[in-house]
Amino acid sequence: xxxxxxxxxxxxxxxxxxxxxxxxxxxxxxxxxxxxxxxxxxxxxxxxxxxxxxxxxxxxxxxxxxxxxxxxxxxxxxxxxxxxxxxxxxxxxxxxxxxxxxxxxxxxxxxxxxxxxxxxxxxxxxxxxxxxxxxxxxxxxxxxxxxxxxxxxxxxxxxxxxxxxxxxxxxxxxxxxxxxxxxxxxxxxxxxxxx
Numbered sequence: 001x002x003x004x005x006x007x008x009x010x011x012x013x014x015x016x017x018x019x020x021x022x023x024x025x026x027x028x029x030x031x032x033x034x035x036x037x038x039x040x041x042x043x044x045x046x047x048x049x050x051x052x053x054x055x056x057x058x059x060x061x062x063x064x065x066x067x068x069x070x071x072x073x074x075x076x077x078x079x080x081x082x083x084x085x086x087x088x089x090x091x092x093x094x095x096x097x098x099x100x101x102x103x104x105x106x107x108x109x110x111x112x113x114x115x116x117x118x119x120x121x122x123x124x125x126x127x128x129x130x131x132x133x134x135x136x137x138x139x140x141x142x143x144x145x146x147x148x149x150x151x152x153x154x155x156x157x158x159x160x161x162x163x164x165x166x167x168x169x170x171x172x173x174x175x176x177x178x179x180x181x182x183x184x185x186x187x188x189x190x191x192x193x194x195x
Contacts, residue, residue, distance in 0.1 A: 040064035042109060045087025053087040056121040056130035066090060066108040067097040068148060075147035076123065078154075080133065083119040084112065094146045095122045095138060095153040096187055099179050125154045126161035134176045137162035140183060142171030151187045153179070 043063055051057050059073045059081070070093040072079040080098035081091045090109060092098045098120060105114045120133040136155040139162050146152025153174075156162035162173045174183070 039108070039110065040066040040069070040090070042084065042088035042090045042112070045089070047087075054083050054119045056081060056083075056119075057089055059091050063091040065093040065097050067100050068093060070147055072147075077125065077128070078123060078147050078152065080122045080155075081120070081130075082117045083121075084116045085118045086116075093148070095133070095136075095155050096146060096148075096151075096184065098122065098133060099153070100184055100188065103181055103184065122155035124157035125165070127157045129157070131155070131157045136176060138174050138176070138179065139166045139169070139171040140174050140179075140187070142166060142169040144169055144171075153187070 040063070043057075043060055045053055047053075049057070059076060059079050061071070061073045063072055064070070065072055072081075072091040072093045075093055078094040079091060080093075080095050081089050082098070082101070083089050090101070090112075092101060101108050102114060102117075102120070105112050105117070121130040122133045122136050123129070124131045124136065133155075136157065137159040138153040138155055140153060141151065142154065142165065144152060144154050144165075146154075154162075154165065156165065159173060165171075166173055
């Protein structure tokens with residue numbers, strides 16, 4: 001068999017398999033799915049780690065953000081996390097994703113509720129360390145691009161550092177209690193999933 005004949009045979013075989021499998025990728029209504037979502041599970045607590053159950057942890061390289069699917073370990077300077085009452089941890093690529101998650105926990109982590117979260121942390125730009133998300137000062141509307149290459153909420157441990165950042169990069173300083181769904185929507189470029 002000539003190489004051209006082999007190539008034609010391969011294409012024919014792939015097309016036939018595609019036709020046979022076509023119905024298996026359809027929903028019950030007969031329509032093809034709009035998108036495919038992989039829900040990022042929380043990382044289970046490991047008592048042998050030596051880390052207190054509700055303390056912040058190092059972001060594992062394989063952890064995925066449940067909001068956008070990115071790997072938070074690739075942008076540690078922006079990372080955030082929540083710790084559930086059983087010690088399981090969900091990691092995020094940025095404070096923006098953290099606050100989007102907190103708006104509807106069950107949507108992003110089926111079976112979990114906001115009431116089950118005992119701690120949330122963000123990486124402080126000015127200190128390069130984990131701080132409580134509720135104690136951070138954030139800069140909204142700056143020129144700083146987050147891991148998704150769009151607007152975000154850089155977090156700071158000191159309000160003065162956030163104000164200095166805003167004076168050079170633009171934006172306004174906001175506290176956690178001023179982060180509203182409208183503010184998040186203005187920053188969001190993440191398409192809505194129907195989990």
